[in-house]
Amino acid sequence: MPAPTPFKPALLIVDLQEDFCPPSGALPVPCGRDIIAPINTLLTLPFALKIATKDWHPASHISFATNHPSSPPPFVSTTTIVHPTNAAHSYTSTLWPVHCVQQSAGAEFAAGFDVDKVNTTVYKGMDERVEMYSAFCDPFQWVEGCNAVAVSELSGLLKEKGVTDVYVAGLAMDYCVLATARDAVKFGFRTWVVREGTRAVGGEEGARTAEKEMREAGVTVVAMDGGEVAWVRELKE
Known part of the structure; x- marks a missing residue:
């Protein structure tokens, strides 16, 4: 199958940071370091733009269990995040161990990640009042009658470069x-997740669930040796 037309791809590497990598990370993802080599391979391909993101939390961030009364246990506890200027809107979010605090060693990119091939870094999770899993914006962006609290420059960077x-x-x-x-997908890009380049907090079960949710959202999960990555490989520099 040939590449779609037009086709101008970007590579987005999400939160490949020490705190998410075993054995020493504060919030280690099982086998998280295994993705470094595949990602470094992807970085050698002629993507129009190569962006890395960093979770970049203040120590006071609402997602840290220790910032809540009685320090409830992380991973299994939740909190209600209320829109700071529109209390009619809220969502429930998991509480986590302290991780990726700004300027900390755990917030640094993982050792071995070929950062020199990355064009730019986008920081997220900087507003202490909201959780921001997405590198684009917080969940309030998609609530009718509501506005996002935190929005990164990511969508603008991609659109400025003409990424499809x-x-x-x-x-x-x-x-x-x-x-x-x-x-x-919501911001208008065809979206592909490279299976070898990611791992789940929930291990294999978490990966299966995530892949199902991605498909339902219009995201396609692809393989390193699949045709979709070959489209990039075959582009002229």
Whole structure:
């Protein structure tokens, strides 16, 4: 199958940071370091734009379990996030261990990640009042009668470059990769998640669930040796 026309692809590498990588990360994704080599291979391909994102939280972030009364256990506890200027709107979000705090060692890109081939870095999760799994915006963006609290420059960067297709990899498949891929579709991009380039917090079960949710959202999960990646490989530099 030939590449769609027009076809101008970008690579988006989500949160490939030390805190998400075992064995020492504060919020380690099982086998998270295994994706570094496939992502470095993707970085050698002639994508029109190569963007990495960083979770970049203030220490006071609402998603940290320790910032709530009695420090409820992370992973299994939740909090209600209320829109700071429109209290009629809210959503429930998981509480996590402290991770990816701005300027901390855990917020650095994972060792071995070939960052020199990345064109630019987009920071997310900087507003302490809202969770922001997606590298585009927080969930309030898509609530009728509501406005996003936090929006990154990602959509603008992609559209300024004339990107038509977004290839997504990174951590974690069942949270930030899932949310970012779904939003890429909503912002008008054909969206592909490279299976070898991502891992899930929930392991194999989490990956299966995430892949199902992606398909339902119009995202296609592809393989490194599949035709969709070959389209990029065959582009002229």
